[in-house]
Amino acid sequence: MKLIIAYIKPERLNAVKQALFKREIFKLSVTTALGCGQQKGYVEQYRGVLKEVNLNKKMRLAIGVNDHFVEQTIEAICEGARTGHIGDGKIFVLPMEECVRIRTGERGPEAIG
Amino acid sequence: MKLIIAYIKPERLNAVKQALFKREIFKLSVTTALGCGQQKGYVEQYRGVLKEVNLNKKMRLAIGVNDHFVEQTIEAICEGARTGHIGDGKIFVLPMEECVRIRTGERGPEAIG
Amino acid sequence: MKLIIAYIKPERLNAVKQALFKREIFKLSVTTALGCGQQKGYVEQYRGVLKEVNLNKKMRLAIGVNDHFVEQTIEAICEGARTGHIGDGKIFVLPMEECVRIRTGERGPEAIG
Amino acid sequence: MISKVFYIVFAIAFLSSASAFAQDSASAEAVQQNLNIVWTLVAGILVFFMQTGFAMVETGFTRAKNAANIMMKNVMDFAVGSIAFFLVGSAFMFGKSAWGLIGTDGFFMKVFEDASNWNWTFMFFQTMFCATSATIVSGAVAERIRFSSYLIYSIIVSAIIYPISGKWAWGGLFNPDAAGWLGNLGFCDFAGSTVVHSVGGWLALAGAIVLGPRIGKYMEDGKANSIPGHNLVIATLGVLILWIGWFGFNPGSTTSGVGDIGRIAMITNMGAVAGTVCAMITACIIMGKPDLSMTLNGCLAGLVAVTAPCNTITPVGALIIGGIGGVLVILGVLTLDKIHIDDPVGAVSVHCLNGVWGTIACGLFNAEAVLKLSDKSTGLFYGGGFHQLGIQLLGVAVYAAWAFGLGF
């Protein structure tokens, strides 16, 4: 099992969800995050004073999947999140050793979906 | 060492904390998250227009533990978070290679607790 | 590749960013979190009723790095975040199996930076 | 005790109401009558502003998730209350008295015939008072009462409970013949510490008891949990708006544009600032640091406390009465918490406790002679003896039994 973590632009969240649903990946968790990458920040002005904001708003997705779903998930995220511009984000794939469905106590690959 | 990540219902956070404390697991980090799983979203209405909200509020726990604590932690989370209804959440166990206590620079299993 | 996760005090974020930039680590993601550790919570009062707040505000950093950058990253975080007091936080290093740059589809070590 | 001013005003009202436009008879009396109308209307609008104040205080002191619900309740209680008071409440309050207990005619405000009659303005002002009384309860029952129950309750208060309470003390305001039994006894409640605030406050207490505390307010081991308000800026805005409204509430209760309004405004302000300062100090002593929400409650407590005696006390009297009010409200809030009555905004301590205190204060601090309002002061401390104090205590007891009893 793997845990796939992706940082994407907030406005692409819906498209990514759609792309995942198309591939029958229905379960995911989302957190708001701030990211700092190749995308430079922007400059704001308040009462004549400039302020550099170098963390951009991002969404962090966490999706637990079985091994044979990894490629499809990556594909789906790329499909939904890619705009071709800097700041599109990253996907990290982490190994996962165990997964538990709290409701039933089920473990392992069946618990994930 | 393992990093245990759990998505639970927000209102169960207190019970989970209690269950963990009973087992002398005192250290954890919490983030708010939105989850999408078997639990269907709900429909809101604003000025006569329906809006489907299919992300439910969740809490994300992250607990770094030594290997022999893993089972007890899973047990504690299940004990505190289980209601038997859809939406109870998931636990993911990830392998962890290193752990550092920033204050002292200690590393490895001693650093975790 | 590794995913380095660190929980630090919010007010140290800027110093940590600076320390990372000095070592040419420019990419990271930040999330707000609440932490519970050796640092005891504090007691608030509202209308004469005491309220124990035992979750302190923390920042969670996630930094994907190539293997030979791990030590420098840990060093940088410690440099920026250490105050020597309880509550300075923890660093967790997780193995990462794959990394994808969404914009280009690149994979592996090149994608991370 | 109903101020002499009233009678004069009404005498003029009846004399001049025959002429549709006051200008037609360009007499100074007619102009004064118009001035009374303008002032009373402005005061009524200020009292209406208190609805905004209550809404802001209540939402600021409670959780964000209930904000829409509380707004809804505060808008709707005014709406249904206005209609109920128009249809029947006003008649119960100001109609021909049956044994000084309840009015019996004038339903649908049918008494108004003339387009420019004083009555319209008077009833506008009274409608706003009625709404204030009804809305007090919403703070105490916030975050747990069902919306439909609350609507029904608002109708009952505005149609029946408040008008009957009002009849007893104020029934003679509109028509001296229709006075209520307490008014006839000489009960002193100039602007409504009892009629408006303590009635609302007793109902609030009953409501808070009946509904029980909010989930999570008290833990199994009996310890209280704090459920912090979500926006103290909005709560402060609300208190300041209420304060402004009170400058209509108290001075407006003269219903006439004469010099007394300036004095009453000054007295009202003194009560408010003394309440604020004393509550802050008390909170500091008990809890170790100044507390904004308690200080705000203290301000309202001072205002409620001087409401009954505002026409008959000196500024120094107002400082004392308001100051004691500020202390009382803190003790009230802490005590209610201890006996597990959950009142999210402190409505009971502000309106009920201080409504009672203000009413009693009339019997102690009334200084009519000092102010040259009459030859003899009725307050105990100004040589008036125990007579007035007795009447005040009777009034307090009667209203407590009536409103608290009905509340259950």
Next chain:
Amino acid sequence: MISKVFYIVFAIAFLSSASAFAQDSASAEAVQQNLNIVWTLVAGILVFFMQTGFAMVETGFTRAKNAANIMMKNVMDFAVGSIAFFLVGSAFMFGKSAWGLIGTDGFFMKVFEDASNWNWTFMFFQTMFCATSATIVSGAVAERIRFSSYLIYSIIVSAIIYPISGKWAWGGLFNPDAAGWLGNLGFCDFAGSTVVHSVGGWLALAGAIVLGPRIGKYMEDGKANSIPGHNLVIATLGVLILWIGWFGFNPGSTTSGVGDIGRIAMITNMGAVAGTVCAMITACIIMGKPDLSMTLNGCLAGLVAVTAPCNTITPVGALIIGGIGGVLVILGVLTLDKIHIDDPVGAVSVHCLNGVWGTIACGLFNAEAVLKLSDKSTGLFYGGGFHQLGIQLLGVAVYAAWAFGLGF
């Protein structure tokens, strides 16, 4: 129909304006004139408060990210509008009539000579009305109009569109000789359901159509998406402030401190509460649960609807007119959504639809005889026949064509 009150007031105004200080000639007429000034000024200040109300309603009903932008627009439209009305608008509205269509003198408010003349107060009051009309549009075009376009539009409305609209119905208020053609016909719009609200509302409708919906409001498949307001507490605050402002708007339109103001305030309140209650019930029936934002719209709808007839109807008439307004506004909001006209705050349904309804209601519910304002009622339901109704319908049609046409 222009109220008799006006003429009397102005007669007095002209008589007494010669003396710089009314006290010099201590006649009762002069004091009454001063009283009129005080009341009209206070009412004007209350109308100014409506700017705050509009700003709060609009920002509360839209997204947080546009809050600063909406604040900026609401402050600036008043600022540039005031200047435009001062320089030219007031002249177009109240100057010497050219064919009853437009004023031709008095630019820069040059007519004012005397330091204590009544005119100053009158023009202050009128400036606030003009600003209200201009600001109505900003709600309907919120979250998408460019700031500079909005400024230009505000100037045009305040300098030209509103003053000309106003001339037709109200040109004679300042100087009876300068009356407009609709006023001469006997068109009844006491406080501006048509002149202020429906003109603003038609412009709002045109603006909403021209600008098209906000991005994301309608999906490709034609389904509407809800874009929830970010702060319903602020929106409620805004509505309550508007309600207060209306107590200046309607009773202030007498521009004289006489008994009628109390009646008009009462009528205004009845319209508001009926609108609130009926909107809540309608929303419950259609959507299955009470909805705060719809209820708030209902309150404003009731207020707009009674604005035209507020001087000539009975309280029961106000309940009916306001109640129908509350139903209409909900149907209006839902219908606009269906035909993909995006009006984030419901400005069109509130001001345009109910402005029209209120104007027509004059022809149906006018009850001058019941109120002893004149011998004969002009409302259809009170035996006045179809004459007044015809004039009202003519007025509605003319203003619709004019304002909606110009809006494009």
Next chain:
Amino acid sequence: MISKVFYIVFAIAFLSSASAFAQDSASAEAVQQNLNIVWTLVAGILVFFMQTGFAMVETGFTRAKNAANIMMKNVMDFAVGSIAFFLVGSAFMFGKSAWGLIGTDGFFMKVFEDASNWNWTFMFFQTMFCATSATIVSGAVAERIRFSSYLIYSIIVSAIIYPISGKWAWGGLFNPDAAGWLGNLGFCDFAGSTVVHSVGGWLALAGAIVLGPRIGKYMEDGKANSIPGHNLVIATLGVLILWIGWFGFNPGSTTSGVGDIGRIAMITNMGAVAGTVCAMITACIIMGKPDLSMTLNGCLAGLVAVTAPCNTITPVGALIIGGIGGVLVILGVLTLDKIHIDDPVGAVSVHCLNGVWGTIACGLFNAEAVLKLSDKSTGLFYGGGFHQLGIQLLGVAVYAAWAFGLGF
């Protein structure tokens, strides 16, 4: 220069104060006197509303974490200030003059004997002015002053600094014999650009310098850091409330209900809108885009600038004075930032800089003859020569030395 109106009013006040109820002597003079009382009280209530405005502006322009603290300070400064002014301040300001510098009798407001005397209303109005002056400082020292120091400071301002400042220019308002030395010279400050605003502003400047900037406001390399306000909606609400309050502040300073109040309201409005528009344009030019917080400051700047001359200038004069105020405030804010004086809400630029400008403007734009207030205008541009201008400059210098000196 103290308006003629005052003297007349007071003459009447003294004549009629003997009769407890004005209705008893139903003379037109007595009714006018009552009208003055009603108007002054309403104006005082509007000025009280400014407390709410200041609280909202200050909290909106600062960080969320300090909101409760700022609310607490704004409520408490009014509370302790009211008491201090009641006990001693009013005596220092209006008591028998010692060398035109300070009042020496009337402590505890003992002078009031009569229940319906005009004095009560006058003192109510003055209390609100005093509180306004004290509260100005809180914006400039926001987010860093200690609460207890602030309380002590508020007491000193309300008990001593403001009353003495007030004595000099306005000591004769209550009793012409008690006039101060500047008032006797003919210093013109109708509603308080200097007495209220610049005194508050100078104290604010001193406070901001003494306390030093907030942590994090200026970086080691000297660059300024922006610490954005947390809620511009609340800040805008505050400014609009202040604007409303100013309609009590300026027109109310006549303390009489006569036609002049309408003119002064109009002038006040012109100053505000001109300030708003010019500040917006200036900010656009300097910073490249319209800026809400600067525009709001511009509005207040225009209001402060026309406060001194509001009784003696023409509307066009008001547009010019307000407009220059709007430009000045932006330059002021940017300059202070450059010299590292940290004023989170712009209080110094608004109240001090424009208080000074408004006071000087009297000497330039006073147009008494145009307004038929007297035979000769005193403003330089209206042929009045340099006499008045000299007195104004003297006043500015004296108050600057006094208030800024004391502030340290």
